[in-house]
Amino acid sequence: MKAQDFWKFLCEEMGYRFFAGVPCMGFKTLYGSMSPRFMHYIPAVRENIALGLANGSYLAGTKSAVIMNLDRLYNLLDWLTSFNCEHSVPVLILAYRDSYDEKMISALASYGIPHKVLVSVEKDIKSLLKKMDKLGLPGIAIIEEGVLE
């Protein structure tokens, strides 16, 4: 899927407006195709601050997502479990996976946090968001190399 089409899908069709994140090499194309016309992006100094911004945005009524590298997700597990899961704040995390370390995936499974490795992007995002809404939990969309171009 083209990165521009991905933003159109996520912002226009799914209603996401607020994004915060820490740049990651794998998302170069994604960052290059952002448009301030229909989305707000805040460059955060750390991934956990990006999560805080997204949480605040959600509580203020704006759908929000975090953009980051999957390896850095360890920094967020504390707040994801102690805040997002308990307060029922279902923010979306777009995480780029550049290594095939299965530990993170099994960690997410053991915490019961919904996650999906995107293959058919639109279909997989829709099913992930449905699950997040149903459970009131945050969700991780794992994006591997070549999925968004």
Add this chain to the structure above:
Amino acid sequence: MKRFRVLKHFIDCLSDNDVAVFSGPEFSREAFENDRDGNFYVLDSPGLAASLALGMAMNSNKRVFLFVGDGEFLMEFGSYAQIAVSKCKNIICVILDNDCYQSAGGSPTIFRSLNSVAGVIFNMGLISLNYTPHFEGRFDLSNMKKKVGNLIGPVAILINIEKGDNKNVGNVTLSKKELSERLKKFIENESLGSSMFVPPYSLDFFDVNTDGGNV
């Protein structure tokens, strides 16, 4: 003045449509004694409150007051830099400095050992105001209400407080989900209006930080 009294007086000074975020279990319990619909308590995610409050402020026209201790302020320093550069006009940080981690038995923080706390805050881009004198001696509610009512962010208010917490306060009786739902309803309630007379943030900010092409 003790933290409990300062929190009570400050909450009395807030407008009906202001949001107040309290960080930490002790802060939350003491603030919960003066609970209002606009109050939100971050009970056990240390460091989260600052970025959470900024996210709320950026997406709402209501003023957001963040109440943190000196220990928590030091914990997520980057959040305050983020608040400063956001130029968000509706976020006000209130830092209650008792020079210790009260919840951890009063072990000291490095807050007052910094060369100049006000200087650090100022150099990040936040306006620093010292409200300590207003909370010493007899508290003038009407004068303080006026001062707080006119506040425009991003600003950091420093208040030196006495050590010690109030042991006679109860727990926050609302569940975390109830707290989130209540806050969402409060922010969405347009009939409450806003104390802001200017847009919460400059739209230019976003243009500067997105370098991509058009979709």
